[in-house]
Amino acid sequence: MVEFLWIIIALPLAGAVFLHFFGRYLREPLSGWLASAAVGGSFAFAVAAAMPFLQGGEHAETLLLWEWMPAIGANLEILWDPLSALMVLIVTGVGFLIHVFAIGYMHGDERFHRFFTNLNLFAASMLTLVLAGNYAMLFLGWELVGLCSYLLIGFWYVRAAPPPAAKKAFVVNRIGDFGLMVGLMIVFSAFGTLSYSGIFERAGAELTTGVATAVGLLFLLGAAGKSAQIPLYVWLPDAMEGPTPVSALIHAATMVTAGVYLIARSAAIYELSTVAQITVATVGALTALWAASIALAQRDIKKVLAYSTVSQLGYMFLAVGTTAYVAGIFHLMTHAFFKALLFLGAGSVIHAMSDEQDMHKMGGLLKKMPVTGWTMAIATLAIAGIPPLAGFWSKDEILGSAFARGGWFSALWVIGLVTALLTAFYMTRQWVMVFLGEPRWDEDKHPHESPAVMTFPLVVLAVLSVVGGLINTPFRLTLEHFLEPAFEMVSMQRPPEGWAMFALLAGLSVLAGLAGAAAAFLTYRQPEQGWRGFETGFEPLWGTWEGAYHVDDIYGRVIVAPGRKAAEAAAFAVDLPVIDGAVNGVARVVRGVGDWARPLQTGFVRNYGALLLAGTVTVVIWLVVGS
Amino acid sequence: MVDPGWYMALAGALFLIGALGLLIRRNALVMFMCIELMLNAVNLTLISAGRALNDINGQVAVFFILVVAAAEVVVGLAIIVAIFRLRASASVDELSELKG
Numbered sequence: 001m002v003e004f005l006w007i008i009i010a011l012p013l014a015g016a017v018f019l020h021f022f023g024r025y026l027r028e029p030l031s032g033w034l035a036s037a038a039v040g041g042s043f044a045f046a047v048a049a050a051m052p053f054l055q056g057g058e059h060a061e062t063l064l065l066w067e068w069m070p071a072i073g074a075n076l077e078i079l080w081d082p083l084s085a086l087m088v089l090i091v092t093g094v095g096f097l098i099h100v101f102a103i104g105y106m107h108g109d110e111r112f113h114r115f116f117t118n119l120n121l122f123a124a125s126m127l128t129l130v131l132a133g134n135y136a137m138l139f140l141g142w143e144l145v146g147l148c149s150y151l152l153i154g155f156w157y158v159r160a161a162p163p164p165a166a167k168k169a170f171v172v173n174r175i176g177d178f179g180l181m182v183g184l185m186i187v188f189s190a191f192g193t194l195s196y197s198g199i200f201e202r203a204g205a206e207l208t209t210g211v212a213t214a215v216g217l218l219f220l221l222g223a224a225g226k227s228a229q230i231p232l233y234v235w236l237p238d239a240m241e242g243p244t245p246v247s248a249l250i251h252a253a254t255m256v257t258a259g260v261y262l263i264a265r266s267a268a269i270y271e272l273s274t275v276a277q278i279t280v281a282t283v284g285a286l287t288a289l290w291a292a293s294i295a296l297a298q299r300d301i302k303k304v305l306a307y308s309t310v311s312q313l314g315y316m317f318l319a320v321g322t323t324a325y326v327a328g329i330f331h332l333m334t335h336a337f338f339k340a341l342l343f344l345g346a347g348s349v350i351h352a353m354s355d356e357q358d359m360h361k362m363g364g365l366l367k368k369m370p371v372t373g374w375t376m377a378i379a380t381l382a383i384a385g386i387p388p389l390a391g392f393w394s395k396d397e398i399l400g401s402a403f404a405r406g407g408w409f410s411a412l413w414v415i416g417l418v419t420a421l422l423t424a425f426y427m428t429r430q431w432v433m434v435f436l437g438e439p440r441w442d443e444d445k446h447p448h449e450s451p452a453v454m455t456f457p458l459v460v461l462a463v464l465s466v467v468g469g470l471i472n473t474p475f476r477l478t479l480e481h482f483l484e485p486a487f488e489m490v491s492m493q494r495p496p497e498g499w500a501m502f503a504l505l506a507g508l509s510v511l512a513g514l515a516g517a518a519a520a521f522l523t524y525r526q527p528e529q530g531w532r533g534f535e536t537g538f539e540p541l542w543g544t545w546e547g548a549y550h551v552d553d554i555y556g557r558v559i560v561a562p563g564r565k566a567a568e569a570a571a572f573a574v575d576l577p578v579i580d581g582a583v584n585g586v587a588r589v590v591r592g593v594g595d596w597a598r599p600l601q602t603g604f605v606r607n608y609g610a611l612l613l614a615g616t617v618t619v620v621i622w623l624v625v626g627s
Numbered sequence: 628m629v630d631p632g633w634y635m636a637l638a639g640a641l642f643l644i645g646a647l648g649l650l651i652r653r654n655a656l657v658m659f660m661c662i663e664l665m666l667n668a669v670n671l672t673l674i675s676a677g678r679a680l681n682d683i684n685g686q687v688a689v690f691f692i693l694v695v696a697a698a699e700v701v702v703g704l705a706i707i708v709a710i711f712r713l714r715a716s717a718s719v720d721e722l723s724e725l726k727g
Contacts (some may be wrong), residue, residue: 605658605719606650
């Protein structure tokens with residue numbers, strides 16, 4: 001089975017190549033179904049290949065596909081262990097549902113097949129990233145998903161907003177990639193190889209704490225870029241300019257979790273540096289709180305979800321920073337379920353409202369679109385951490401682990417608890433604003449339930465959001481046993497032992513969730529003046545939140561404007577006079593010499609003859625007299 | 628036997644006439660003849676030196692030079708004829724397109 005694992009990557013890649021060349025000849029839904037089938041096929045294959053891990057006792061296997069640069073350990077090789085298997089299952093499983101949803105959502109788009117080409121290319125790239133057996137191949141996938149993200153954010157490039165958003169995502173990610181690249185160089189100079197097996201087995205013996213800290217922090221910079229953490233999270237909200245299935249697939253469920261995966265994969269390096277662990281956890285917790293507070297006040301239905309995603313990714317960073325890797329990956333999985341569902345639900349709403357995204361102009365949609373409404377309600381409860389839905393179990397495990405680690409992490413636990421309250425508040429606010437209350441939409445809108453091709457993925461994801469958390473409860477730690485082989489060489493933080501502690505911690509987080517949800521429900525159930533008054537009551541804080549703390553302005557003034565100035569100085573003060581001057585100067589000297597020497601060429605044969613003769617005579621005289 | 632020095636003097640005189648003609652005359656055909664004169668002046672020195680030193684190599688070299696000169700004449704005359712057909716004149720002063 002393992003020797004055929006390359007099929008998992010090859011199927012979507014083949015789909016992308018085929019659709020790129022022949023997609024235009026296919027009728028509209030066919031290219032979408034083809035792309036979905038490619039990803040679905042990968043999923044089926046991954047399920048079959050992951051079976052040995054479920055039965056237990058199986059260890060990681062690597063499959064060498066092609067020796068690229070064996071001297072530095074950079075080959076195309078697949079590492080098949082429980083961690084990569086789980087990531088592949090998430091990417092292909094959720095990816096398949098989103099592909100199917102997109103068939104309905106992208107209906108009527110004139111570049112329908114191109115969309116699925118890019119979507120399939122993304123799936124292949126993401127699978128390359130998670131299946132990589134060394135850092136070089138991981139980096140390859142890392143850059144490829146960045147490219148696909150760029151292509152898909154800017155998919156509607158004729159509109160005004162998407163191209164700058166795509167560019168922003170690309171440039172901000174470049175800052176993170178710089179960190180990852182320098183980190184990889186340090187790793188290479190320390191071990192002489194980029195292969196996972198070569199690094200992780202020797203890390204404990206050969207890596208000093210200082211180097212491990214440097215690598216850990218540089219990897220964190222890379223992960224912060226890809227996974228939208230402070231200070232590089234600013235691209236993700238803008239990335240919502242892409243089509244909604246893209247937001248669901250790339251900017252919620254899969255690509256943005258690559259940073260979490262990177263840190264979890266590099267657990268053996270983080271194991272050696274407490275400083276790096278604390279930094280990762282602190283960045284995560286602060287991002288969680290920061291983004292959650294921004295999400296409170298957003299009006300755009302997708303912006304709420306975007307900031308919510310940043311916030312939830314912060315939870316995952318908190319988890320992996322606490323070395324609760326299983327909890328982080330667990331939350332990654334449950335988040336993929338309910339956040340993909342929320343995005344697809346939002347997409348369904350936007351679709352029904354003919355591209356309206358302002359929640360102030362929605363309301364009362366539950367009667368018009370019951371399937372979307374109820375599935376989104378499930379996702380809202382799941383992310384709010386209401387038991388027994390998926391989000392409760394994973395979030396509680398993260399918070400419990402942070403609490404159990406103690407010390408500085410206790411403070412992070414408090415932040416996480418506050419964030420849980422805010423999360424419940426803003427998600428409930430969104431759901432009530434969109435689905436309950438009086439209709440506030442414009443006269444010309446005629447909301448309607450989406451077709452089955454769109455509601456089917458919603459229902460499947462809703463079921464997963466309900467039961468997905470049950471695979472790793474304190475009663476039955478299936479996921480932990482599943483992932484154990486991948487983390488057997490590192491020490492892992494676990495939630496506190498004992499039922500009393502569990503009940504206390506879970507009770508607190510459920511209380512926070514319920515309080516937030518109830519507050520939002522009661523506030524936004526009121527008529528419009530009521531909740532508008534509630535929001536203005538928080539001024540000027542509310543405006544600051546709605547403006548996302550004006551971070552974009554600050555970055556624009558502190559980083560972008562000076563950068564632009566420096567670029568202009570380099571272009572007009574250095575490049576033009578110095579570089580261009582040197583090049584043009586050489587040309588001018590040559591031309592001057594030519595002008596001076598040109599009259600020598602008179603064009604008269606006799607002049608040349610006389611010179612020739614004079615030269616000959618001179619040589620003869622010199623020979624005769626000189627010798 | 629005549630003193631070889633006279634042959635050398637004659638060759639030098641012929642070479643000088645050829646060189647002066649080349650510099651002074653404008654007709655391409657005449658200039659070409661002057662070049663031939665210079666060439667044969669050199670041939671004369673080779674032959675007389677070979678005779679004076681009793682060495683056959685001087686004459687051998689002249690045979691080779693004559694053969695090559697015959698080929699050169701063919702090419703040179705062909706070029707002059709082509710120029711004449713093109714411009715109805717053989718004056719080299721009109722052929723000054725390479726002037727800088």
